[in-house]
Amino acid sequence: MAVGIGDLVSRRVREAPPAFFVPPPVPPTYDFDQGVPAPEIYPLEDLAHYAAAALTTYGPAACAYVGGEGYEDLSYGCGGLRQVLAGRIAERQGRAVGPLGVMLFNGSAQGLATVAAAFCEPGDGLVVEASSFPCMVGYQAATGAEVVTADLDGDGMVLESLERRLDELEARGIKPKLVYTIPTFQVPTGSCMPLERRQRLVELVQRRGVVLIEDACYQELYYDEPPPPSLLSLDDSGLVLQSDSFSKMLAPGLRMGWLAGTPEALGAVAVARQDLGVSQWLARAVQLYLEDGKLDPHLDMVRSVYTRKRDVALAALRTHCGDYVDFAVPGGGIYFWLELSDGVDWDQVRERAALAGVACRPGELYAGDESGRRFLRMAFLQVPDDEIERGVAVLGQALKESVLA
């Protein structure tokens, strides 16, 4: 028998979890599945303008591997954009990380994968929230380290549970290396960790000597009031790295995310990185956009659109689904996390909703096990305002018809 390519794959492929992004079997009429920005927020004209401006301002250097700032661009990405982002972090988070304290990635997912590879290997342990961003969990598991979960409550990761998991790992001879949290508008639950717990979490990782990855990609996307200070801003040990991205606030199609932390921490990540930096051209375009002061007015608009859509979805959920689901009102982010009442049959809801044209993402994809089966993640931004209520009404009907006798 000739050897085929399928016989030659590595453990990373053989033992990979099932694909996370699986499209609904039929294109839904109401797509509450994809966690994407509202299409109306994309600054199309500004993007075209600054893409052209990057080429006229920087000329051929905007097309090169490295710009004027030097060879660090190959492992950190465009120095000009790093400088601007470092300034923004200093101003808003009070941490002067400098341009070597910012590393650009082809979307924050690539950064999360790289930081996992920089710190974790077989024999190490990581702790994530009981329901979390499955891509990051998969990247972490691919390092060969063991991934365990800490409980979540309405205020985010439960620290007593985290500490217990760290103890259990150590008792089994596994070295705890990394904690991954989404403290601000957690995915998928939407919770926001209060200041006091943030302070205790940072103190905990400093005391235990583990790396803390703060996924902060929703921190600018609050509806009502700004979230408490970031974990990065509360740390003075260098053990906290913050992941952020333009995907949800500007456009996923930019594929422009970043990590921020001390230059020492990012120096380690740079060694683990496996590409030659991000697009100079796109980075220069985003840099000029930020330098022109365009981002903050844009974010004001984004927050206003997202709040309006959240309110439309909230009213519709209360009207049509309130008898069958429980949920907290999210203060930011882009999802509702719906917990089905005991009297509702989950399998029936899923089938009926799909048949009726409504797609939501099943909760078990986030929990990684059966414990998520009582939940649905509902992303609402990409559905036009006037269709949100109709879609939620269809979902409500599916719920009603799935009540157990």
Add this chain to the structure above:
Amino acid sequence: MAVGIGDLVSRRVREAPPAFFVPPPVPPTYDFDQGVPAPEIYPLEDLAHYAAAALTTYGPAACAYVGGEGYEDLSYGCGGLRQVLAGRIAERQGRAVGPLGVMLFNGSAQGLATVAAAFCEPGDGLVVEASSFPCMVGYQAATGAEVVTADLDGDGMVLESLERRLDELEARGIKPKLVYTIPTFQVPTGSCMPLERRQRLVELVQRRGVVLIEDACYQELYYDEPPPPSLLSLDDSGLVLQSDSFSKMLAPGLRMGWLAGTPEALGAVAVARQDLGVSQWLARAVQLYLEDGKLDPHLDMVRSVYTRKRDVALAALRTHCGDYVDFAVPGGGIYFWLELSDGVDWDQVRERAALAGVACRPGELYAGDESGRRFLRMAFLQVPDDEIERGVAVLGQALKESVLA
């Protein structure tokens, strides 16, 4: 003692080879170091035009994670550009791989890293050319597999040496998994593998049952006559994957590379991938550029500029350096590979050339050991035509002054 972040890094960081891209200590007057395109070939106006056209043609979908073609965009990149590239591969290489036989990456380096991770793990072995692209060698070593080298001659990888290395790996209980070659204008030597050896190489990997990665990023950049058919075009087993990129023919700042192969092979690579695809926006811009038939006339211009600069460098090398170095005339690619004569002191040449403002890249960076010390890689594209001769003359003077007594 508190634990610092430096105490927590993984083997991938602890055991990484020294950084490959190290800038010359002082910015050189004549930069023959960086392997980059001639800045005059970047199609600045077309890029600005098609970036804007992508937004008007596709609207907000050009800013999203996935375009109209579906969720595969998250692991394969923009379906529209994959379709166009698959058509080009069918037309020019006679292989109908289809859009799921093309996978876009944030530059070909990311693709090379991902394909290594998809097939290699501890206990496996890889074979690369004795002097090769160091980034890929580093990515391969990071998988935990063992990397060994096969000899090179003027026609590329020596197949008898390759077969011996495969035998030696097996004899030591290590499973050969992957062969990485740059058959067309090899880096750094510039050699081009003849058809007959290509056929035997493809037959060899089929017989041995190993994956063959063909790095073809210079295949369009020939000076005199087109190279022989690609390894991908000669394979019918699915064991050959081809890596290619727009970096050297269009602009590195696009960060747009790709892998081509059978859908089965790319399916395995997709599982190993650790990000959410490439920029839809940039991919759509490149797609429209190709659909408008812009690439082939551009490549005609690029070949003419590169041939002219090769000829300028060649004449200067013969005039100023011919007594001290040996080299083959490259038929394509973007480098000269200079072998110092026995009578020249390498350490002196390096120091004198740097002091006089000439940067070339030391050969040992490609060989990974002392065997490369007799070589210099000279990239000439980014130096203006009228400065190439002056720079080569300065190098010749440094060589002359370094002749051993």
